[in-house]
Amino acid sequence: MDRIVFLTVDGLSRGAVYAAMALALVLIWRGARIVNFAQGAMAVAAAYAGHSVTAATGSFWLGFLAALAAGLALGWLVERLVMRHVGHDRPLNAVIVALGLVLLITAVLGIVYGNEFRPAPPAFDRTAGFAGLSPYDIFVFLSVAVTVGALAVLFTRTKAGLRLRASAFAPEVSRLLGVNVGGMLLLGWVLAAGVGALAGMLIIPTEFGLHPNAMDRSFVVAFTAAVVGGLDSPLGAVIGGLAVGLVLSFVGGYLGDQVTPLAIIVLLLAVLLIRPDGLFAARAARRI
């Protein structure tokens, strides 16, 4: 019984982080029709920036904020300098450019910080307390919930949100109505990169530590989560993240940790082959 509680809590806690990363993927996919394969690498870069600030100031929280700021800035840079200029004649172009960014970011991090694992201690105690929840789990749930809630409010209750949604669904019409679609695209990238950085800061301390490739596997899991939820659906991304976190936690707990990598592939393939639009995809709105 304890084991089930532990696996559930741990699965949901990791799942919340996957949900945040999946949400970041969905944000960019909706706006730009690009799956940002560089998101994991960008999040690691932000985490390293935070690490440096923490090392220099001795304050974990300053480093945490710096990582988020670095994430936002990196999103801005990547969109402005690179993604904006990618040709749209083939859908592969953006994927390939993102992969180039992965190589570049990983390499620069390796040059600046070295390719050894650096310890990234969690901000709170990770030993389970009441109902199997550790203080760290609570921190994760709160951070992700606040982020998701803030994004929901931004998108559904504000003018910027209306502009963001309109330019994602109908860029040309939005331009005709005076919406700066390029600016909205940029905003989408910045927000997504910020959320990605947060996810990186939350998940890296629960794994082996800071490393240029620290997010490779998490990115694949987050991609799976986004696909499970349907790349177009923010709500689906959150549910997909939690679901994938749970599945992997139970697979790891009962079949052994070595099996989880295979479980990721099986899960991803199964979803893509059975419900390619995702399990929770809103019925595609009929285009007029």
Add this chain to the structure above:
Amino acid sequence: MTAPLLEIQTITAGYGAAPVLHEITLSVPPRTIVAVLGANGAGKTTLLRTVSGLLRPTSGAVRLAEEDLARVPVEHRVRRGMAHVPEGRGVVAELTVDENLRLGGLFRTDRRDARRALAEVYTLFEPLARRRGHAGHQLSGGERQMLAIGRALVGRPRLLLLDEPSLGLAPRVTAQLMGLLARLRDDTGLAVLLVEQNVRSALSVADRGVVMSLGRVVREADAALLRDDDALRHAYLGF
């Protein structure tokens, strides 16, 4: 004669190497409806896209109230009082009626008047008020057309570019629509550049008519004259 609101001067434009429009010149004075007529492929939609800036002309100029728009990006033209209701796809299907309408007024700095304009549109188009919370894709063809035009009106434009508003509408609804255009022209001084295949409806409200064929203006005259020109109707307009 008042100075024209919109002036299109010898524009040539197209997609890729072959131009669709060849040296088009025409103008729209304020408080006037100009109907652009012609068969499929005459270049009518391309003309509107060039005016609203979605397409860059290879030569020639577009001027609104004597301002050259060459350097004004698409998203700024609506602030100058130009509203383009594109063919068919104008409504954002994923957004609600209310969101679509608010989108039309987002650019405005006079918030209070934007709210007033929104309320006016709801009065003008009764059915929309009843379907505020519905998503765009749940509307009927007529309601969508109302929504697209209503959304343009929320921005209080001086010039309305309308692309095939009668497409897919019942004749009765089309007649109401044309009546509305005439009323807006008379009450608010709105100028309309109206692209239509439904020649009869268009000429019923238009003050001037322009006939296009294969990317050129072949005839420009008062609407009343075009209505009675049998030879022209047979040659270009097919009725």
Add this chain to the structure above:
Amino acid sequence: MKRYLWTIGFGVALFGLTCLLPSFQNYQLATVAAYLCATAGLTVLTGQCGQLSLGHGALMATGAYTVALMQSAFENLPLSLVAGVLVTVLAGAVIGVAAARLRGPYLAGVTLAVAVVVPGIATMFHDVLGGDQGLTFYLAPPPFGYDFPFERWQAWIALTAALLTMLLLGNLAASRYGRAFRAVRDDEIAAQLSGIHVARTQVLAFVVSAAGAGLGGGVLAVLALSVSPGAFSLTLSLFLVMAIVVGGLGSLAGAVWGAFLLVALPDLTARVTEVVPLSPALAQRLEGNLPLAVFGITLVVVMLAAPGGIQGLISSALTAKRGR
């Protein structure tokens, strides 16, 4: 017929070249040839059939591990290489069947998952595959006596494999299958309407390119006389994609450029860092990472500035000349 003559001519020239080059250069040449098997295969898939695979590093690993296991068991090189190709083809067919139903970013995501996850399998089956340490094996000395330089022998093996791959893939590209690949790439619906079975064509392309990757991985193992998961990380998969994009998507000549760059760029960056005086720690970090950074920048810049790659630039230069 012309293609066979070219291949024989190239082969003779290259084999002659190996007799002139010192052993390290021969080893590099052999590495280029090994990569060429894989990049040529990936070119067929991505360039000609329009499917992006980020998992070809994992397919190379499949070939490499099979060769290592077969060598340890039978010590028969041709048999080992054939087995490496066959096992990889099988793996490629499995992925290919799934891939034929996936498009664009979805396919990229699945193959990325393969690339990230597969190296972990070596740890999962630690007893057979040797975990992180990998496997080492033995290669019989060249049949020309013990004086024959071993690297030259390795270069001959690798060049034979690469020439064979290029010949077969060249023939394939010119055949009706090659036309079907390109038709599917350009417009799936139109291809379907003209009687091409799209899914079957895509699976075929995947299988063919897996064969190339398997052979390339096997040859790479023969060059190193060992295999380990670290050699087949996600980075290798990304390198392969970089190579074919920078070389020029779609043409086998581009695959040659790409394979060449995969060996030449790290060599070049190593020379540059040797010239510049650096602290040992920094030099060590640069050694592994600078080529990666150069590859990354190259990939981004090529995609933004010259999506046709090196071969595209050469072709357009040639046509411009002819046009004058």
